[in-house]
Amino acid sequence: MASDKSTPPLTVDSLNPKVLKCEYAVRGEIVSLAQKLQQDLQANPGSHPFEEILYCNIGNPQSLGQQPITFFREVLALCDHPTILDKSETQGLFSADSIERAWQILDQIPGRATGAYSHSQGIKGLRDTIAAGIEARDGFPADPNDIFLTDGASPAVHMMMQLLIRSESDGIFCPIPQYPLYSASIALHGGTLVPYYLDEATGWGLEVSELKKQLETARQKGITVRALVVINPGNPTGQVLAEENQRAIVEFCKKEGLVLLADEVYQENIYVPEKQFHSFKKVARSMGYGDKDIPLVSFQSVSKGYYGECGKRGGYMEVTGFSPEVREQIYKVASVNLCSNISGQILASLVMCPPKVGDESYESYFAEKDGILQSLARRAKTLEDALNSLEGVTCNKAEGAMYLFPQIKLPKKAIQEAEKAKKAPDAYYASRLLNATGIVVVPGSGFGQVPGTWHFRCTILPQEEKIPAIVTRLTDFHKKFMDEFRD
Template sequence: MSYNKTPSITAETINPKVKIFNYEPCGEIVRYAERLQQEMDENPGSLPFPEIIHCNLGNPQALGQRPVTFFREVLCLCDNPALLNKDEARALFSPCAIRRAQRIINSIPGKETGGYTDSRGVKSLRQAVADGISARDGYPSDPDDIFLTDGASSAVNMMMQILIRSHEDGILCPLPEYPLYSASIILHGGTMVAYNLTEDRDWSLEIFEVKRCLEEARSAGLTVRAMVVINPGNPTGQVLSITNQEEIVEFCRKEGLVLLADEVYQDNVHVENKKFHSFKKVARSLGYDETDLSLVSFHSASMGFYGESGRRGGYMEITGFGHDVKDQIYKVASVTICPNIAGQILMSLVMDPPKLGDESFEIFESEKEKIHSSFWKRAKTLEKAFSSLEGVSCNNIEGALYLFPRLHLPSLAIKAAEAEGVSPDVFYTHRLLDATGIAVVPGSGFHQVKGTIHIRCTILPDEDKIAAMIPRLKAFHESFMNKYRGSEPYMKDLRR
């Protein structure tokens, strides 16, 4: 008997859509940082820096942020309900955490966190999220409109599955964008219709630019079905004004577009003259109800001061859809049976935290203020550092957790990148990592405007790490610029 020795699947025979997209926040720069870390572990002192500083990904707890005490107490008790009946629990856990955990456990089928739940999530936890939305916005929210999900990413993917029928369906997305959107559009066979944010106006969203892109897409035969808005912005860090949000709501309503509102950084606003307002609140304040606008809002427990990225907690609120469409969304959600229950619980806690009078309130507020204050300091420190570099412009960070500085590199550096067959931002970021151990993401991974060069840097490393990285960053950048101007030798530590 002969056997076919040809591999069943190769890089040439996999789904071609998988090969098209890139996801740079976890891409080549991260894999290279891992190789350097392994080299450091195996040969201490072999590299010109003491540690890798990961500024590439929003991963708060991996970068030193402490978990919120109340959240972890409730999670612990929910996963170990036998503790609720022990006297020792009263010495270890706050009374309000015990009460909350008991209430949650009693509402879960089987009173255990190890079983399946409703595909949208436990009803009582969806009710907590809906109540939190109502309190935030001043307008009612229905728990049957809430789908708890494994982070906001799975919710975005689910909506792309629902919206995209073929490559003739287009989704409006901002540039620069968070690559989750381009990746999910490609994987589901749709077409991304890009609209540019305006960098020299603090990454503002100009509605005339969106209209232009919509008209061009329709002229090309596309059916544009939805518009993605990220507020606060990732990677750009802007916070939209209410006036701008009203323009967007009116535009989507007039053009019959589903508004996909990525609001996962809603608790991260760093400037006093801006506040977060949900698109649902803006739409309702304009007098529009479910018959006027189809709106999906995404939120997550991964970012903000919660920082529970690995728990994969998220939700989407779906309004302005008929029951027949919601039934189909429910069916898609059911393919994965249900979202993980720790993430469900966390999302309910995010939207229903301790209140004034609860025993945990003061500790909760203290932890929240400490983290937010530290975010602000770190953002301003990095913003100032990048702005001080020759040939670098950096907009003020208004919200979210990232800076997106623009680099104006010497022509020799651009030619050197071309000679290696890489873009200038990739060329720069690899050399920065090689020389300093600082891992940032090339701006091309976020589909920056053609002809521009950016990097994305998270503000999440702790204040000591940021203080340590800034002298390294400045020394590297000065040496890099000098070399590619041809005025001085490159810094000796550089390995490439």
């Protein structure tokens, strides 16, 4: 018998090295510091020069006071406890169309069993509704059998990475800057992130010439590039791609045999009249590419948009252009986790099929939705202007999504000070900002940036009445910081 010395106790060094390599800045060191400061403030009010922590690190609207859309929550509550649907009091508490919708949804669930595991792709009737919503959005057919409902978009992204990555010789094309779910997922699955740089000077433009150059470089290194991730509207960059640009990207993927992974979770978050959201599937179909011509996955989530239902963990991916054999493998991986949560599934169907003109809830629904989106647009503009007014800071417009990603030209002395503190210069700036103002932003290094440039990501999500104070605090902090370090 081997002795008990033969297996050493579990240490970090004996964990899966892919896990060690993975990083996720959005919930990284800066957030731990923020949580510590928040505990300080609770224990000793007045212990810091601010009264509350403002979490601008993450696209989590309701944590900052955004209210849920009433209709969606009415339907969810009724589906959670359907025995009240028949009661007279219910009509006083819920809108008529939410009651009707809840009945419709219950009828779509086999045996009305809202507590049962569903089909591993999600409840068929809800997928029908989602497919109809996609069709209405795009003007091209959508097939409910192409929909895989998931607990938010993140597990869907992991699933695709798991399928595509065989070894570190497999590469996944990602924008830089990127949302760190991608770098984290690629690291966890042992692949290689192949970067393509968005051009900050042209409003985070995505140039096919850059894609070609980087693909060539990767191939010379022996990397098989398997897929291209596009985030549109951009995260953390906020740009909305022009349709012409999207066509070029589709053509590039088609030519190079790449799977197009389209992160379209911000499809409802567009703030400028000159831009519109076009799904990559719509663009591909309008170019004449049918279901068999190009493998394309579109990710959607209930966490973003005007609904911002992050805690519900609902989302889906629409999977087109794969062979039946590959589809079967995707289904198998989905089935190992049985199914995504039913409330999230229901909510995904609701956001793709909200109240319509004439429905009892329509007016209040539209007012809530429009109020949120208009306010987000104003907040984006105010914060963008404020950032651009700071010494050494330039900030592209947030055309969409929920973020600004300003560049800060840091003085040499600040960079030296960061080195002394053993921090990246942008991380140093972010931690100074947090300690001085309570505002939590994520250093650009967590997303990737052109070497030698420094950025941070700041959400546009604090409630509107707080924005002036944030602008003041940020402006004061920045001025003092520059006064301290100016070359």
